[in-house]
Amino acid sequence: MESNTSDGKWDSLPVKLHDSILQTLSELGFTFMTPVQSACIPLFMSNKDVAAEAVTGSGKTLAFVIPILEILQKREEKLKKMQVGALIVTPTRELAIQISEVVGRFLKGFPQFKQILLIGGSNPIEDVEKFKTHGANIVIGTPGRLEDMFRRKADGLDLASAVKSLEVLVLDEADRLLDMGFEASLNAILGWLPKQRRTGLFSATQTQELEKLVRAGLRNPVRITVKEKGVSASSVQKTPARLSNYYTICRTEEKFNTLVAFLRQHKHEKQLVFFSTCACVEYYGKALEVLVKNVTILCIHGKMKHKRNKIFSEFRELKSGILVCTDVMARGIDIPDMNWVLQYDPPSSASSFVHRCGRTARIGNQGNALVFLLPMEESYVNFLSINQKCPLQRFPPVKDVVDLLPKLKALALGDRAVFERGMRAFVSHVQAYAKHECSLIFRVKDLDFAALARGFALLRMPKMPELRGKTFPDFKEEIADTDSIRYKDKNREKHRQKMLAERRERPATVKKNFVKNKAWSKQKSKKEKKKKLAAKRKLDEDSDMDDEDMKELLNDTRLLKKLKKGKISEDDFEKHVTSGDKSKHRKTLSPHEESSEGE
Numbered sequence: 117m118e119s120n121t122s123d124g125k126w127d128s129l130p131v132k133l134h135d136s137i138l139q140t141l142s143e144l145g146f147t148f149m150t151p152v153q154s155a156c157i158p159l160f161m162s163n164k165d166v167a168a169e170a171v172t173g174s175g176k177t178l179a180f181v182i183p184i185l186e187i188l189q190k191r192e193e194k195l196k197k198m199q200v201g202a203l204i205v206t207p208t209r210e211l212a213i214q215i216s217e218v219v220g221r222f223l224k225g226f227p228q229f230k231q232i233l234l235i236g237g238s239n240p241i242e243d244v245e246k247f248k249t250h251g252a253n254i255v256i257g258t259p260g261r262l263e264d265m266f267r268r269k270a271d272g273l274d275l276a277s278a279v280k281s282l283e284v285l286v287l288d289e290a291d292r293l294l295d296m297g298f299e300a301s302l303n304a305i306l307g308w309l310p311k312q313r314r315t316g317l318f319s320a321t322q323t324q325e326l327e328k329l330v331r332a333g334l335r336n337p338v339r340i341t342v343k344e345k346g347v348s349a350s351s352v353q354k355t356p357a358r359l360s361n362y363y364t365i366c367r368t369e370e371k372f373n374t375l376v377a378f379l380r381q382h383k384h385e386k387q388l389v390f391f392s393t394c395a396c397v398e399y400y401g402k403a404l405e406v407l408v409k410n411v412t413i414l415c416i417h418g419k420m421k422h423k424r425n426k427i428f429s430e431f432r433e434l435k436s437g438i439l440v441c442t443d444v445m446a447r448g449i450d451i452p453d454m455n456w457v458l459q460y461d462p463p464s465s466a467s468s469f470v471h472r473c474g475r476t477a478r479i480g481n482q483g484n485a486l487v488f489l490l491p492m493e494e495s496y497v498n499f500l501s502i503n504q505k506c507p508l509q510r511f512p513p514v515k516d517v518v519d520l521l522p523k524l525k526a527l528a529l530g531d532r533a534v535f536e537r538g539m540r541a542f543v544s545h546v547q548a549y550a551k552h553e554c555s556l557i558f559r560v561k562d563l564d565f566a567a568l569a570r571g572f573a574l575l576r577m578p579k580m581p582e583l584r585g586k587t588f589p590d591f592k593e594e595i596a597d598t599d600s601i602r603y604k605d606k607n608r609e610k611h612r613q614k615m616l617a618e619r620r621e622r623p624a625t626v627k628k629n630f631v632k633n634k635a636w637s638k639q640k641s642k643k644e645k646k647k648k649l650a651a652k653r654k655l656d657e658d659s660d661m662d663d664e665d666m667k668e669l670l671n672d673t674r675l676l677k678k679l680k681k682g683k684i685s686e687d688d689f690e691k692h693v694t695s696g697d698k699s700k701h702r703k704t705l706s707p708h709e710e711s712s713e714g715e
């Protein structure tokens with residue numbers, strides 16, 4: 117089936133839709149159904165479980181929202197205030213908000229039903245109170261918060277009882293939800309739900325693994341697949357037909373300059389720029405704010421706590437602008453009039469590639485996507501075309517590329533915060549690169565680290581396990597003593613100076629043991645200590661990491677590895693491990709992973 121909006125009018129369905137639904141559809145100006153809607157709605161309404169795969173932006177949301185409303189309003193026994201009839205689970209908050217807006221629009225015609233949004237970023241106690249006061253028949257949420265809500269019996273919310281009347285469960289972006297990252301929460305949630313229910317799995321890249329479908333509780337599901345006919349070939353492609361999908365090949369040192377030149381030439385358009393990690397968004401996003409003038413630039417990633425919803429809504433309203441983001445924006449997000457999807461870093465999986473591109477060229481509109489590849493990554497183009505049915509064309513060379521890396525370096529020299537962001541971004545990028553699903557093409561061992569560091573405009577090479585034992589004659593350190601780089605923020609700098617002075621005053625022997633005795637106190641079990649060290653290794657975006665912290669963490673990580681390999685004893689480990697006392701402030705080595713970016 118080709119994905120367009122002319123798959124018949126709503127009254128051509130074998131089932132008649134409720135007048136209120138038809139009324140809302142007419143208000144929205146949706147005269148025709150899309151293929152996924154005409155296929156799913158009657159099946160889902162007739163007691164079947166469905167697993168639907170349809171290209172991005174093909175109207176999957178209504179393919180489950182309409183049946184949910186039909187099923188709930190047809191129930192013989194009307195739902196009470198605290199009875200949940202439908203549960204929609206999504207991997208990200210933004211997607212949950214978006215779905216709740218769609219549901220809200222249709223609920224105007226069904227005032228008897230209430231919906232509630234249960235997502236991260238808000239106060240869970242407020243959610244509990246809201247639920248208790250207003251009740252909810254349709255729940256939309258992200259796995260972490262939903263699981264949390266199920267466990268809040270002590271706060272007076274018995275969600276497990278409320279879902280006993282559940283008729284429909286929808287997993288939107290099902291393949292992502294059934295991934296490892298959400299496994300624990302999702303299993304817990306599924307465990308609370310009644311077995312007798314309809315289940316729908318929706319995605320542009322559906323899971324083909326039967327065992328996953330079974331885990332989601334699907335009984336003999338009807339599989340619905342709606343793909344696009346390829347423009348050139350007679351093949352069926354996974355991306356929308358009206359998407360112009362490009363790639364460009366840049367050397368590492370040219371990549372950022374090319375991006376800036378491109379963005380400067382497309383200021384009147386709306387664009388998403390994907391990076392692989394939160395730390396890269398923080399670093400490059402801020403750099404773009406300085407280097408691309410007279411255009412709104414916003415940044416969003418999964419480690420942002422409260423600002424996220426506001427940023428997302430702000431960007432949706434813009435006529436033109438740039439949203440620098442991680443894969444938290446890759447799936448399901450429906451931003452009107454998106455002109456370009458730029459992938460500065462290729463995504464960690466082929467399915468992400470399809471979803472990222474799908475933020476443009478939605479519902480029959482024109483759109484463009486461009487992925488930046490290094491020369492050694494060119495075979496990714498073939499891989500996408502053959503294995504993923506996602507053909508790309510080479511983008512004509514970007515004009516007026518100027519070298520802005522010296523400017524970026526100057527920014528780092530002028531503010532320690534920029535310097536640290538750059539180091540963190542580099543480390544996270546390398547570690548994310550090593551985790552690429554397509555590891556035959558994205559080979560970390562083939563990365564030219566010196567060139568990469570030049571491309572990141574770093575002042576010196578960071579210390580990280582991947583670079584251990586290597587020398588980089590092609591990388592010129594910009595500054596011998598990075599301690600001399602000051603924070604622009606006066607208070608932060610004052611605090612740093614104080615810490616430096618304290619460190620200088622501390623005798624060398626005490627230095628090692630002083631903090632150690634505090635945090636790694638004798639009372640703590642060895643297991644606990646190891647757990648704490650593992651926790652320290654998870655990146656905490658809100659704190660700072662100075663050079664000393666970085667060294668200590670490297671030391672700790674090295675020791676932990678040795679301990680695991682049996683090269684040192686537990687006693688040796690304890691003797692040499694540095695303290696965790698500063699862990700509140702410290703950064704870690706590991707990247708800002710986006711693998712469990714949801715929520």
Ligand SMILES: Nc1ncnc2c1ncn2[C@@H]1O[C@H](COP(=O)(O)OP(=O)(O)OP(=O)(O)O)[C@@H](O)[C@H]1O
Pocket residue numbers: 121145146147148149150153170171172173174175176177178319320447448449450474475478479
């Ligand atoms: N029948 C229709 N006629 C016109 N527009 C529609 C119709 N159905 C949905 N739309 C619009 O199409 C856009 C894309 O729909 P939706 O977000 O449901 O796509 P999707 O298939 O879920 O995409 P993704 O795979 O990216 O999650 C939305 O703006 C929606 O309002």
